[in-house]
Amino acid sequence: MIENVPFALLLVIKILVVLALMLVAALVLIWGELKWSAHIQSRVGPWYAGGRWGWAQPLADALKFLQKEDLVPDAADDKVFRLAPYVMIAGTIATFVVIPLGPTVVARDLDIGVFYLLAISSLSTLGVLMAGWSSGNKYSLIGGIRAGAQLIAYELPLVLAVAAVAIQAGTLSLTGIVAAQATPLWTIGGVDIALPYVLSGQIIGFVVFLVASLAELNRTPFDLPLAESELTMGYVTEYSGLRFTMFFLGEYAGMVSISAIIATLYLGGFWAPGLSGDFLDFAGPFILTIKIFLVAFLMIWIRWTYPRIREDQLQAMAWKWLIPLTLFNIVATATMKVVL
Amino acid sequence: MTQLDPRGIVEISDGGVSVELKGEAMTLNIGPQHPSTHGVLRLVAEVDGERIARLDPTIGYMHRGKEKLAEVRTYAQITALINRIDWVSGFANEVPFIVGVERLLGVEAPPRAQYIRLILTELTRISNHLVFASSYPLELGAATPLMYALREREFVLDLIESVTGGRFHPNFNRVGGVKPAAGGGKTQKKVELDLPAGFYAGVEKAMDRVDAVCDELDDLVSGNEMIQARAIGVGVITAEDAAAYGLSGPNARASGITFDLRKHEDLLPYGDFEFDVAVRHNGDSFDRYMVRIDEIRQSTRIVRQAIHSMPSSPLQAKVPRVLKVPPGSVYVRGENPKGEMGYYIVAQGGRVPYRVKIRSASFSNISVMPKIAVGQLIPDLVATMGSLDFVLGDVDR
Numbered sequence: 001m002i003e004n005v006p007f008a009l010l011l012v013i014k015i016l017v018v019l020a021l022m023l024v025a026a027l028v029l030i031w032g033e034l035k036w037s038a039h040i041q042s043r044v045g046p047w048y049a050g051g052r053w054g055w056a057q058p059l060a061d062a063l064k065f066l067q068k069e070d071l072v073p074d075a076a077d078d079k080v081f082r083l084a085p086y087v088m089i090a091g092t093i094a095t096f097v098v099i100p101l102g103p104t105v106v107a108r109d110l111d112i113g114v115f116y117l118l119a120i121s122s123l124s125t126l127g128v129l130m131a132g133w134s135s136g137n138k139y140s141l142i143g144g145i146r147a148g149a150q151l152i153a154y155e156l157p158l159v160l161a162v163a164a165v166a167i168q169a170g171t172l173s174l175t176g177i178v179a180a181q182a183t184p185l186w187t188i189g190g191v192d193i194a195l196p197y198v199l200s201g202q203i204i205g206f207v208v209f210l211v212a213s214l215a216e217l218n219r220t221p222f223d224l225p226l227a228e229s230e231l232t233m234g235y236v237t238e239y240s241g242l243r244f245t246m247f248f249l250g251e252y253a254g255m256v257s258i259s260a261i262i263a264t265l266y267l268g269g270f271w272a273p274g275l276s277g278d279f280l281d282f283a284g285p286f287i288l289t290i291k292i293f294l295v296a297f298l299m300i301w302i303r304w305t306y307p308r309i310r311e312d313q314l315q316a317m318a319w320k321w322l323i324p325l326t327l328f329n330i331v332a333t334a335t336m337k338v339v340l
Numbered sequence: 341m342t343q344l345d346p347r348g349i350v351e352i353s354d355g356g357v358s359v360e361l362k363g364e365a366m367t368l369n370i371g372p373q374h375p376s377t378h379g380v381l382r383l384v385a386e387v388d389g390e391r392i393a394r395l396d397p398t399i400g401y402m403h404r405g406k407e408k409l410a411e412v413r414t415y416a417q418i419t420a421l422i423n424r425i426d427w428v429s430g431f432a433n434e435v436p437f438i439v440g441v442e443r444l445l446g447v448e449a450p451p452r453a454q455y456i457r458l459i460l461t462e463l464t465r466i467s468n469h470l471v472f473a474s475s476y477p478l479e480l481g482a483a484t485p486l487m488y489a490l491r492e493r494e495f496v497l498d499l500i501e502s503v504t505g506g507r508f509h510p511n512f513n514r515v516g517g518v519k520p521a522a523g524g525g526k527t528q529k530k531v532e533l534d535l536p537a538g539f540y541a542g543v544e545k546a547m548d549r550v551d552a553v554c555d556e557l558d559d560l561v562s563g564n565e566m567i568q569a570r571a572i573g574v575g576v577i578t579a580e581d582a583a584a585y586g587l588s589g590p591n592a593r594a595s596g597i598t599f600d601l602r603k604h605e606d607l608l609p610y611g612d613f614e615f616d617v618a619v620r621h622n623g624d625s626f627d628r629y630m631v632r633i634d635e636i637r638q639s640t641r642i643v644r645q646a647i648h649s650m651p652s653s654p655l656q657a658k659v660p661r662v663l664k665v666p667p668g669s670v671y672v673r674g675e676n677p678k679g680e681m682g683y684y685i686v687a688q689g690g691r692v693p694y695r696v697k698i699r700s701a702s703f704s705n706i707s708v709m710p711k712i713a714v715g716q717l718i719p720d721l722v723a724t725m726g727s728l729d730f731v732l733g734d735v736d737r
Contacts, residue, residue: 037483040484041483041484041486041487041488042487042488042491043487138366138368139368142390142718220481220482221481221566223481224719227481227719228375228481229375229376229478229479229480229481229722229726230376230718230719230722231718232374232375304483304484305482305484305560306481306482306564306566307477307480307481307482307564307566307567307570308480308481308482308566308570308719309566309569309570310569310570310717310719310720311390311717311719312717313569
């Protein structure tokens with residue numbers, strides 16, 4: 001059936017579905033963060049909007065932002081300033097193209113899926129740099145430069161951590177990586193036992209990837225580019241109205257996409273024990289969603305527990321700890337691959 | 341090692357050849373509107389990258405002319421003015437002034453009134469330090485300790501409110517004592533009416549909660565490796581610097597100076613109680629945080645002792661209905677939660693003072709900023725600034 005649909009129409013449908021999914025997921029996550037952080041801080045959180053549990057709070061917030069005056073500072077570089085939020089959000093949405101939601105439910109199963117992911121997910125930092133540079137504000141500039149420095153420090157551990165996964169799976173395709181995790185390791189008493197990578201050899205990689213992705217998302221403890229108490233709001237200082245909403249949504253969409261990547265690479269993606277084939281096509285998206293939110297809640301938990309670290313401490317951590325750790329991880333993974 | 345130059349010139353020497361790279365030092369205006377300047381402090385910083393080459397604190401945005409206003413108000417009216425100087429610890433501001441006026445008049449507050457003043461001063465100290473314990477982690481980027489500390493502070497404020505009727509600005513002191521409870525009458529024969537019912541039990545409960553939240557903060561804040569990484573060794577003030585710049589209160593005690601006016605002055609009967617002066621010795625931001633947590637614990641100790649040994653007496657000494665203070669001058673200083681709070685009162689007879697000079701703690705405390713900020717990074721500047729615990733009303737008056 002799907003073969004008969006014209007390519008252009010299919011493309012449009014896919015784009016719309018990915019966009020809608022990302023936005024809905026981001027809104028749900030915003031609500032989740034409001035609620036979850038409130039409970040961490042012994043508060044109730046949103047309560048009234050929408051009638052129950054404040055479920056409509058993110059929508060109400062978005063509506064409020066839309067009504068705000070859309071300011072462009074005089075000193076700003078007009079075109080770049082206007083473009084920056086969209087560059088940021090485009091980078092995060094584009095990652096979802098290759099995330100498999102089920103064995104065949106995937107927008108595009110690229111052979112070099114992992115490579116594509118790593119390349120496209122740093123695009124959002126470009127948006128941050130653009131925003132920081134074009135705002136014509138010293139705080140924004142410092143925030144943007146911090147984001148750039150952070151990208152250089154954290155992209156390397158991120159790539160090296162994924163390299164180990166690629167070695168263990170023997171493929172760069174994300175569907176392939178999920179399939180590799182679903183492959184039984186042992187058979188005990190007639191029951192096939194397969195483990196996701198976080199439990200079968202990639203625990204170091206998982207931790208490093210999680211830390212590095214927090215840095216890539218600019219979330220506490222690595223929210224130096226925003227750093228409210230130091231740089232007022234870093235690169236978003238001058239933004240208001242719709243463009244601010246874009247940054248806000250972009251942050252949470254980024255969380256969803258990074259969580260999806262972590263879930264796919266380390267937690268088995270859409271796969272769950274005991275399920276296979278056609279049923280996974282139906283259940284896969286739900287399983288993946290659960291895993292995404294588990295990872296996202298871990299990130300939220302970290303954010304509301306830890307303070308922000310300093311730029312030099314961040315660089316030291318990346319270069320002195322994470323990179324050697326990931327190199328060791330690659331060597332260990334490669335050795336295991338050859339020996340076993 | 342490149343040398344830092346305020347003009348932004350970096351010298352790189354390489355095998356005898358010296359190259360001058362002309363960078364441009366950026367002037368960064370931190371404040372007056374900025375999330376971590378506690379109001380409207382303006383810091384003009386010259387930064388080289390993120391490193392601070394020079395720092396100029398500019399104050400005066402919050403100047404309300406308290407000293408001049410005091411010259412046209414009666415002594416009783418001035419309490420309402422001065423408890424807004426450091427608005428986080430209103431009650432503690434009133435006490436030295438009132439005691440000063442009492443000394444000029446030659447009266448002394450009855451013991452029970454002094455005890456009530458002491459309890460409320462210590463409750464104010466706890467509330468002030470809990471505000472600090474909540475805002476300091478926030479400046480380092482941790483938002484959750486804020487809620488925990490403010491949650492317990494609410495119980496303390498409820499106590500202050502139950503006695504005085506005000507949460508922040510009690511305006512509860514009277515010359516010669518404290519305000520009697522409604523229906524108590526001026527000479528106050530029914531002593532049981534002066535504190536609200538259930539006050540003692542409420543104090544016990546609130547002090548337990550405050551002690552518990554201190555333990556909680558020990559886990560969440562001072563036991564947190566990232567807070568330690570951000571605060572230990574940052575913004576070190578030596579004991580000599582602290583003395584030279586006139587630092588007082590917890591800021592001086594964090595540098596190892598055992599100076600606590602509660603032990604040295606006799607405004608309030610602190611001699612009746614056992615407590616230790618909290619002192620730490622490194623003088624960094626972390627110690628300034630820890631000194632305040634230690635002080636909260638000492639204050640709960642004092643309050644617990646005080647409610648168990650409340651003397652019985654009237655609430656007010658006999659003072660004339662229309663206060664006319666005889667000519668003379670007096671300097672009275674007391675231990676405000678932020679440091680030394682002093683009033684120099686000159687009276688020339690009549691209902692208003694001739695001159696009131698207010699010596700507030702925060703003004704001296706932030707004067708050390710330009711000295712310790714040079715060479716720091718911007719995040720460290722925020723960490724240092726927050727640890728000094730100043731309030732702009734207290735700086736500008």
